[in-house]
Amino acid sequence: MLRRTKEKSKMENVLFCWIFFTLGWTLTDGSEMEQDFMWHLRKIPRVVSERTFRLTSPTFKADTKMVLDRVCGIECQKELPAPSLSDLEDSLSYETVFENGTRTLTRVKVQDVVLEPTQNITTKGALVRRRRQVYGTDSRFSILDKRFLTNFPFNTAVKLSTGCSGILISPSHVLTAAHCVHDGKDYIKGSKKLRVGLLKMRNKGGGKKRRGSKRSRREANGGDKREGTKVNLERDKAGRRRRKESGRGQRAAEGKPSFQWTRVKNTHIPKGWARGGRGEAALDYDYALLELKRPHKKKYMELGISPTIKKLPGGMIHFSGFDRDRADQLVYRFCSVSDESNDLLYQYCDAESGSTGSGVYLRLKEPDKKNWKRKIIAVYSGHQWVDVHGVQKDYNVAVRITPLKYAQICLWIHGDNANCTYG
Numbered sequence: 001m002l003r004r005t006k007e008k009s010k011m012e013n014v015l016f017c018w019i020f021f022t023l024g025w026t027l028t029d030g031s032e033m034e035q036d037f038m039w040h041l042r043k044i045p046r047v048v049s050e051r052t053f054r055l056t057s058p059t060f061k062a063d064t065k066m067v068l069d070r071v072c073g074i075e076c077q078k079e080l081p082a083p084s085l086s087d088l089e090d091s092l093s094y095e096t097v098f099e100n101g102t103r104t105l106t107r108v109k110v111q112d113v114v115l116e117p118t119q120n121i122t123t124k125g126a127l128v129r130r131r132r133q134v135y136g137t138d139s140r141f142s143i144l145d146k147r148f149l150t151n152f153p154f155n156t157a158v159k160l161s162t163g164c165s166g167i168l169i170s171p172s173h174v175l176t177a178a179h180c181v182h183d184g185k186d187y188i189k190g191s192k193k194l195r196v197g198l199l200k201m202r203n204k205g206g207g208k209k210r211r212g213s214k215r216s217r218r219e220a221n222g223g224d225k226r227e228g229t230k231v232n233l234e235r236d237k238a239g240r241r242r243r244k245e246s247g248r249g250q251r252a253a254e255g256k257p258s259f260q261w262t263r264v265k266n267t268h269i270p271k272g273w274a275r276g277g278r279g280e281a282a283l284d285y286d287y288a289l290l291e292l293k294r295p296h297k298k299k300y301m302e303l304g305i306s307p308t309i310k311k312l313p314g315g316m317i318h319f320s321g322f323d324r325d326r327a328d329q330l331v332y333r334f335c336s337v338s339d340e341s342n343d344l345l346y347q348y349c350d351a352e353s354g355s356t357g358s359g360v361y362l363r364l365k366e367p368d369k370k371n372w373k374r375k376i377i378a379v380y381s382g383h384q385w386v387d388v389h390g391v392q393k394d395y396n397v398a399v400r401i402t403p404l405k406y407a408q409i410c411l412w413i414h415g416d417n418a419n420c421t422y423g
Contacts (some may be wrong), residue, residue, distance in 0.1 A: 167359025184281025197259030
């Protein structure tokens with residue numbers, strides 16, 4: 001039975017390795033080799049902090065809410081007028097909540113932006129589906145092999161104490177979904193003492209060695225030789241029994257990660273989401289940035305601006321998170337994007353609750369280099385019902401990193417826009 005399990009696990013690892021390492025290359029063979037699958041640096045608009053106000057402390061009483069009451073979908077957005085400059089500045093203004101419970105509001109100005117009419121694109125007709133987050137055959141991969149789990153890009157995934165996922169995007173910052181800490185009106189329970197869990201592997205033996213074991217042996221051997229021999233034999237038997245009984249549990253724990261938990265220093269949320277009861281939270285702004293109290297030393301994933309579907313290799317996106325149905329396992333998946341709007345990606349990537357807040361990434365070629373690089377281009381918002389011609393239909397939705405959002409997140413990371421000219 002154990003041999004069969006090991007063989008199955010080995011086959012799954014081989015299949016995962018083949019998919020993970022060949023997907024980026026096979027999608028660029030043949031006719032697609034001529035397509036422009038590259039990261040292109042371009043000048044981005046400037047988001048400038050104008051004035052900061054002190055707000056009353058939040059109550060932290062909201063319940064975690066993964067699904068909004070009403071979301072304006074692609075067709076719905078087509079009927080809306082393009083946002084004005086003042087609308088954009090209002091939505092991109094942001095709240096900051098600190099670990100001591102205090103809160104501020106920062107108003108921003110947007111500069112060097114060209115306002116264009118709304119041009120939402122629909123690549124396929126929306127399909128009616130029943131409410132679910134895993135569609136058909138479950139195509140998710142649990143990352144159990146230590147070689148993958150503790151190395152880039154999988155070690156950039158983090159777990160939030162509120163039950164969501166996130167992604168490391170600097171030595172001190174985590175990008176996640178806004179709804180993981182705020183329901184659109186108030187901060188959720190548990191977010192006042194928010195913590196972030198960074199991946200680390202469990203010890204192979206399942207725990208620390210007990211102190212004093214050598215001393216015990218010396219004491220046993222220091223007395224009567226026959227008595228010492230008897231004690232040692234009994235200890236050996238008891239040890240064999242314990243190992244036999246715990247062997248199955250230890251085998252189950254192998255490859256299962258544990259977490260190094262770090263407190264969050266402050267949290268930034270755009271006003272487009274944190275409406276505070278004045279209007280509905282906009283799914284377009286379901287993202288938040290967490291600043292860690294202590295920086296980490298792991299490799300992180302850089303931000304990128306989301307390209308259109310035509311610029312995605314094979315139309316595919318990738319993300320990893322801690323799906324709640326797989327007990328602390330890191331779960332990787334990839335899928336094609338079904339539809340897109342200016343701010344959202346609509347897709348049917350298999351995912352369960354717990355994976356929301358994950359960083360959606362691509363692997364594209366760097367300009368003038370032979371290197372391929374992964375960058376975050378969206379935040380996974382989760383399963384949502386959206387309006388399509390007045391009918392509620394369901395998708396798994398990701399919030400795109402647009403040039404304006406890139407500029408805002410860059411401002412949050414650096415504290416000014418001096419390093420946010422190109423993205």
